[in-house]
Amino acid sequence: MARKVIITCAVTGAIHTPSMSPHLPITPEEIAEAAIGAAEAGAAIVHLHARDPRNGKPDQSPEAFAPFLQVVKQRSNCVINITTGGAPTMLVEERVRPAAYYKPEVASLNMGSMNFGLYPMLNRFKEFKHDWEESYLEGSRDRIFRNTFSDIEYILTTCAENGTRFEIECYDIGHLYTLAHFVDRGLIKPPLFVQSVFGLLGGIGPHPEDVAHMKRTADRLFGSEYQWSVLGAGKNQLPIAAQAAAMGGNVRVGLEDSLWIGPGRLAKSNAQQVQMARQIIEGLGLEIATPDDARNMLSLKG
Ligand code: KMH
Ligand code: ZN
Numbered sequence: 035m036a037r038k039v040i041i042t043c044a045v046t047g048a049i050h051t052p053s054m055s056p057h058l059p060i061t062p063e064e065i066a067e068a069a070i071g072a073a074e075a076g077a078a079i080v081h082l083h084a085r086d087p088r089n090g091k092p093d094q095s096p097e098a099f100a101p102f103l104q105v106v107k108q109r110s111n112c113v114i115n116i117t118t119g120g121a122p123t124m125l126v127e128e129r130v131r132p133a134a135y136y137k138p139e140v141a142s143l144n145m146g147s148m149n150f151g152l153y154p155m156l157n158r159f160k161e162f163k164h165d166w167e168e169s170y171l172e173g174s175r176d177r178i179f180r181n182t183f184s185d186i187e188y189i190l191t192t193c194a195e196n197g198t199r200f201e202i203e204c205y206d207i208g209h210l211y212t213l214a215h216f217v218d219r220g221l222i223k224p225p226l227f228v229q230s231v232f233g234l235l236g237g238i239g240p241h242p243e244d245v246a247h248m249k250r251t252a253d254r255l256f257g258s259e260y261q262w263s264v265l266g267a268g269k270n271q272l273p274i275a276a277q278a279a280a281m282g283g284n285v286r287v288g289l290e291d292s293l294w295i296g297p298g299r300l301a302k303s304n305a306q307q308v309q310m311a312r313q314i315i316e317g318l319g320l321e322i323a324t325p326d327d328a329r330n331m332l333s334l335k336g
Contacts, residue, residue: 038323039315040284040331042201042229042263043072044081045304047290048121049152051167052090054159055293055300061087062101066109069102071305072288073112076312078328079140080106081115081201081288084132089164092121094128096135103136111325113334115140115201118189122150122179123170130189137196139334140227143189145202145209150179151235179236186212190221197335201229201263205237207251214255224259227332228252229286232274233267240270245277261331265291271307276314284323287311 045068046059059068062084069080084098085091099116106114116138120129133141152174162168193200200222204210216222230248233240238248245264252262263284266274271292275285287307295301295310312322329336 036319036321037282038321038327038331039279040079040261040263040323040328041077041308041311042079042081042115042284042286043077043304043308044286044288044290045069045072046085047083048092049290050293051162051170052164053162053167054155055289057300057302058289058293060085060090066102066105068304069106069112070110071303072308073110075305075308076322077112077308078323078325079113079115081117081142081286081290083117083120083290089166091166094120094124094131096132099132099136113140113325113328114138115142117142118193119144119203122174122177125180126185126188130192133198134192138198139329139336140201141193141198143186143200143202144179144181145186145204145212146206147181148179148205149236150174150177154235186216187221190216199227199332199334201227203229203231204248205231205234207238207248210251210255224256225331225333226256226260227263228256228260229263229265231265231267233270240266240274242277245274249281249283268292269294269297272310272314275311279315279318279320285311285315
């Protein structure tokens, strides 16, 4: 039987801003349609952030999530994954609110404090419709995405008591060791869902050797007790998905991580990126995991 590969789709996030692509979902209706379209195309998990529909600014109030969560739950069986990363401008108490409130099957968990370089996008995108966009990108030169040991523990204890499990975002090798520390303390239990992030300025690079090093280290630390997934930022998205799928990994795509479908070509939808990931997976003779397969592989509460 072919190995099953979980596709996660991160539909809007907090990295890209509305002026960068007309296809970035902003309103609750757009986010719901994007998530459902991604699930229909083959994503087993949808990773969700909310935005203020008036200006596209990241919004972590539980009320901002309500209208699209309701629609996605009604129209799809996909696994819902709510961000606790929010935006790098927010503090952890604000970031955890929607996951604490909605108690989803999965929430993200960021494994370390880091620089989070959004400002290089100022070279590519110059015209901004909303006041906040330029200063948000510019501000990343001097901003830390804060995830201290106490912050991580706070998210773990707040969400774990609801039976929520985690998409563990590892942006560098040290984050795997931080994860091992929390496993040793019994605060997070296998099977672990390790989402390795490549190619974000401030984290590990996108070279195939970086991907191999991340996998080798995770194998050594966690053996068979983890599911490995990858996300490549920007133009690295599909090459890294292809490499990792061939190495036994799961893949994440979506407009949160990349606006592109090819060189200089904006993706028209999240579903389009999911279809590309699916083609790669099926082309390798593998199968995509259904939402229930993903629940089983990750021991989710269902
Ligand atoms: N934006 C991604 C690189 C989160 O939402 O917690 C990582 C992420 C963080 O999705
Ligand atoms: Zn996210």
